Amino acid sequence: MQMFMEKFKEIYDGYMLVLVVFVGLFLLLRDVPLLRKKKLRRDMKIAKVLGYTYIIAGIVLFIIVKMYRG
Numbered sequence: 001m002q003m004f005m006e007k008f009k010e011i012y013d014g015y016m017l018v019l020v021v022f023v024g025l026f027l028l029l030r031d032v033p034l035l036r037k038k039k040l041r042r043d044m045k046i047a048k049v050l051g052y053t054y055i056i057a058g059i060v061l062f063i064i065v066k067m068y069r070g
Contacts (some may be wrong), residue, residue, distance in 0.1 A: 012061060027047050028048065
């Protein structure tokens with residue numbers, strides 16, 4: 001586990017946080033309205049859940065990586 005966290009800490013930095021949050025915002029601000037316009041309700045709900053998940057999980061993972069002292 002410690003080896004995994006060390007490697008993950010190397011990979012998940014500020015740039016990765018920005019990228020993950022950007023993907024979440026793109027889903028929410030671009031894809032959800034397009035799917036709503038095409039009346040694809042189920043796909044719209046999935047995109048909405050994924051967008052929020054990307055944003056929240058990205059921030060939480062960044063905090064966990066910064067708090068890890070291994």
